[in-house]
Amino acid sequence: xxxxxxxxxxxxxxxxxxxxxxxxxxxxxxxxxxxxxxxxxxxxxxxxxxxxxxxxxxxxxxxxxxxxxxxxxxxxxxxxxxxxxxxxxxxxxxxxxxxxxxxxxxxxxxxxxxxxxxxxxxxxxxxxxxxxxxxxxxxxxxxxxxxxxxxxxxxxxxxxxxxxxxxxxxxxxxxxxxxxxxxxxxxxxxxxxxxxxxxxxxxxxxxxxxxxxxxxxxxxxxxxxxxxxxxxxxxxxxxxxxxxxxxxxxxxxxxxxxxxxxxxxxxxxxxxxxxxxxxxxxxxxxxxxxxxxxxxxxxxxxxxxxxxxxxxxxxxxxxxxxxxxxxxxxxxxxxxxxxxxxxxxxxxxxxxxxxxxxxxxxxxxxxxxxxxxxxxxxxxxxxxxxxxxxxxxxxxxxxxxxxxxxxxxxxxxxxxxxxxxxxxxxxxxxxxxxxxxxxxxxxxxxxxxxxxxxxxxxxxxxxxxxxxxxxxxxxxxxxxxxxxxxx
Amino acid sequence: xxxxxxxxxxxxxxxxxxxxxxxxxxxxxxxxxxxxxxxxxxxxxxxxxxxxxxxxxxxxxxxxxxxxxxxxxxxxxxxxxxxxxxxxxxxxxxxxxxxxxxxxxxxxxxxxxxxxxxxxxxxxxxxxxxxxxxxxxxxxxxxxxxxxxxxxxxxxxxxxxxxxxxxxxxxxxxxxxxxxxxxxxxxxxxxxxxxxxxxxxxxxxxxxxxxxxxxxxxxxxxxxxxxxxxxxxxxxxxxxxxxxxxxxxxxxxxxxxxxxxxxxxxxxxxxxxxxxxxxxxxxxxxxxxxxxxxxxxxxxxxxxxxxxxxxxxxxxxxxxxxxxxxxxxxxxxxxxxxxxxxxxxxxxxxxxxxxxxxxxxxxxxxxxxxxxxxxxxxxxxxxxxxxxxxxxxxxxxxxxxxxxxxxxxxxxxxxxxxxxxxxxxxxxxxxxxxxxxxxxxxxxxxxxxxxxxxxxxxxxxxxxxxxxxxxxxxxxxxxxxxx
Numbered sequence: 001x002x003x004x005x006x007x008x009x010x011x012x013x014x015x016x017x018x019x020x021x022x023x024x025x026x027x028x029x030x031x032x033x034x035x036x037x038x039x040x041x042x043x044x045x046x047x048x049x050x051x052x053x054x055x056x057x058x059x060x061x062x063x064x065x066x067x068x069x070x071x072x073x074x075x076x077x078x079x080x081x082x083x084x085x086x087x088x089x090x091x092x093x094x095x096x097x098x099x100x101x102x103x104x105x106x107x108x109x110x111x112x113x114x115x116x117x118x119x120x121x122x123x124x125x126x127x128x129x130x131x132x133x134x135x136x137x138x139x140x141x142x143x144x145x146x147x148x149x150x151x152x153x154x155x156x157x158x159x160x161x162x163x164x165x166x167x168x169x170x171x172x173x174x175x176x177x178x179x180x181x182x183x184x185x186x187x188x189x190x191x192x193x194x195x196x197x198x199x200x201x202x203x204x205x206x207x208x209x210x211x212x213x214x215x216x217x218x219x220x221x222x223x224x225x226x227x228x229x230x231x232x233x234x235x236x237x238x239x240x241x242x243x244x245x246x247x248x249x250x251x252x253x254x255x256x257x258x259x260x261x262x263x264x265x266x267x268x269x270x271x272x273x274x275x276x277x278x279x280x281x282x283x284x285x286x287x288x289x290x291x292x293x294x295x296x297x298x299x300x301x302x303x304x305x306x307x308x309x310x311x312x313x314x315x316x317x318x319x320x321x322x323x324x325x326x327x328x329x330x331x332x333x334x335x336x337x338x339x340x341x342x343x344x345x346x347x348x349x350x351x352x353x354x355x356x357x358x359x360x361x362x363x364x365x366x367x368x369x370x371x372x373x374x375x376x377x378x379x380x381x382x383x384x385x386x387x388x389x390x391x392x393x394x395x396x397x398x399x400x401x402x403x404x405x406x407x408x409x410x411x412x413x414x415x416x417x418x419x420x421x422x423x424x425x426x427x428x429x430x431x432x433x434x435x436x437x438x439x440x441x442x443x444x445x446x447x448x449x450x451x452x453x454x455x456x457x458x459x460x461x462x463x464x465x466x467x468x469x470x471x472x473x474x475x476x477x478x479x480x481x482x483x484x485x486x487x
Numbered sequence: 488x489x490x491x492x493x494x495x496x497x498x499x500x501x502x503x504x505x506x507x508x509x510x511x512x513x514x515x516x517x518x519x520x521x522x523x524x525x526x527x528x529x530x531x532x533x534x535x536x537x538x539x540x541x542x543x544x545x546x547x548x549x550x551x552x553x554x555x556x557x558x559x560x561x562x563x564x565x566x567x568x569x570x571x572x573x574x575x576x577x578x579x580x581x582x583x584x585x586x587x588x589x590x591x592x593x594x595x596x597x598x599x600x601x602x603x604x605x606x607x608x609x610x611x612x613x614x615x616x617x618x619x620x621x622x623x624x625x626x627x628x629x630x631x632x633x634x635x636x637x638x639x640x641x642x643x644x645x646x647x648x649x650x651x652x653x654x655x656x657x658x659x660x661x662x663x664x665x666x667x668x669x670x671x672x673x674x675x676x677x678x679x680x681x682x683x684x685x686x687x688x689x690x691x692x693x694x695x696x697x698x699x700x701x702x703x704x705x706x707x708x709x710x711x712x713x714x715x716x717x718x719x720x721x722x723x724x725x726x727x728x729x730x731x732x733x734x735x736x737x738x739x740x741x742x743x744x745x746x747x748x749x750x751x752x753x754x755x756x757x758x759x760x761x762x763x764x765x766x767x768x769x770x771x772x773x774x775x776x777x778x779x780x781x782x783x784x785x786x787x788x789x790x791x792x793x794x795x796x797x798x799x800x801x802x803x804x805x806x807x808x809x810x811x812x813x814x815x816x817x818x819x820x821x822x823x824x825x826x827x828x829x830x831x832x833x834x835x836x837x838x839x840x841x842x843x844x845x846x847x848x849x850x851x852x853x854x855x856x857x858x859x860x861x862x863x864x865x866x867x868x869x870x871x872x873x874x875x876x877x878x879x880x881x882x883x884x885x886x887x888x889x890x891x892x893x894x895x896x897x898x899x900x901x902x903x904x905x906x907x908x909x910x911x912x913x914x915x916x917x918x919x920x921x922x923x924x925x926x927x928x929x930x931x932x933x934x935x936x937x938x939x940x941x942x943x944x945x946x947x948x949x950x951x952x953x954x955x956x957x958x959x960x961x962x963x964x965x966x967x968x969x970x
Contacts, residue, residue: 077536079535079536087535095535097534097535097536098529099534099536099537101536196536196538197537199536200535200536201535201536203771204771231540232540234538234539234540234772234773234774235771235772235773235774315768316768319568319580319766319768322570322572322578322579322580323533323534323535323577323578323579325572325574325579327637328534328637338630366766366767367764367766368764368766371767371768
């Protein structure tokens, strides 16, 4: 499997053309998709045309970007002009946006080759990619298991080599948890670092676009390409974006001296799988052996993150998804006799059970008489959680925890128990509530050969520190060299 | 009827469409009268993944309106989502402001018919987006129509909602309030106030209660008035209806009623089953608003002198209250008037010319006062030439059309046309000639037929092409005919 820099090298040397590289990935997609179903739409013609453009550029001696000719997967909640964008929902099964998201526009401008739109939990609501109306995605390490979610398609595709890197979105862990389950790197940046323009909203104050790669370097290259201020997103941050990939220097792999790492006390203990526990502790010891200063940090409000999240996220979702009413686009309940019937039929037929559940929770908690007790309280707790982080970052540079309490579980095993599914997000949610950057990278495998993820959370806009520590760990360990046998 | 035993409590909610070039959260044009869905984009259509970005002009206009209405501008303001399902609302929520409106706690002064004035409190002023428009086939409402079409041109057009305190007590007060509010907004240039096109919409909340009781009567909302006159008549009708209901022991129910212009009455539109639950919550796609002090100071400095101050000034200049009201109604007319005064024109004369001949010309030609070549300078010159008797009022009126059309120097024009008033020696010699040429009439006059004075005046005017100064002509003729 090729890295971004290897692709660049072979393009520049003339070893392989962009079309050849693209075709090889498309061939693998065709081979693996019957088992994996990482993609909702494979954009074969689009990809070849884009690759041809790159080859012409090379022939003309024009300069390339690092992403030129790099096969990339895009989560199917990022709008792509003229290309089906379903959000994994029946509601939008026929929706072709007449506009392009800022992120995909940037990638197209840089010459990245989009090979397809990746599968996801419906409207990014879920932790297994099983709620997709187009059917679930399988985990490349064990196809009987889920790839995690909601960006499960992106994670599986990168892990299996169907594409080199992929874009995902993370509202409560939807990049980090599937990265953990699929044994790859995933980063959710600071809220506002990447434009949300064209990202179909789930929970606007939590949603953030991020990147997946098989290495920290690839992940960093993709992040620096998509990050940056966008006047079309009022919540986007006006800040210069560092070239993250250039900060990943060889000296880091020798020593982490001076780096202070906090271990979040509350993420260990009850509910944590013992193999995950062991692998994460080993990783911490490894970081310490590299010279990092390790200390235990308490974030006492961490445990309120989950209920807080499920109030704020569902509230926002209930409003964000109100527009799917059959009036303008997408599915419409056709046999309705009046307006109310049309609304009801459309939403009854168009949304799956998990989406309906969240819309109902959100509608309930925002209702008159409940607002103060739920939404307002949740906003206050959100502030307290942020304060826990602020205090922690007075002492340390990054915080560390397991990404998920377990490794990938069997498909269907949690379908009847939404609460146990929600619990999987326990460790990832607080970073979203606080708007902080979070990263997951492989730190071991369980007895069944399933990847285990290590989560690092950084202070606001400290993606550089996160990526540097992750790079140091990765380059001094062997985990990233393993790949699933399916590929 | 024992109407005097009741008092009426009225509050107005006014939706003002702001005159920005583009919509509140996207770059679409706000132009009226474009073909259906001609002014739309993915953002104002609320399509998946689209995000609002606040039009800074909307904030500026709203802050200025708040300042003009003596409001406190919120140190921290934000937008909220107001949720309800309706096909004219693309996202099924309206981006509005709930608990932190941009401006609060203001007031506006109205002048009543008896010459007194009254302060009406302004509860709040907030920004929001307008909804689209439904066109129903086979019915004028959604229910009963075979199908309905949606036009989203209006969706996302910026509105400023201004809510008054329940300080208004009658239909005429309500109309005065609405008129003064419109005047202020027009002075600011933030709303064109066109009620026919719906760019200014007033909803009235009204209840009556027996004088002396503390408890408010049941509140009724009236909509669909598209003139100030209609507001007044709708309220007068509604007061009578509610008083009669209380008198006859009927119940006034909480509902929304529509003013029906053709039958001159209000009809029930829908009853309110308790309070609607709009499930407001803060709009996460937009950031909080804090207008910097420097910006506030800048906006404050840019505010014009408002109609109330102008009216006071004009009364001091000698205009009647009614005339002052009339000429202060439109900012550009008032400024034109003031410019002429500054150049030395007499206030009453300037008023007469502006509100008389000039206004008729503007109406006829569908022009604005700022469009015509007859500038305040020209008007001031014209008035001063009449005052020093260089020309007569008649000549002034005669040359006005040319001045309206071409402007220019009045003096040059009368010189070119040789229209200067004749007086003094020149006039005297012409009068001598006229008397000498009509010995018969002179004889008759001196014999007592003094009515013949008119004959001589006419002859003089004819001889001078109307340029003879009338007063001097009369005086000289009297002298010479009665030696």
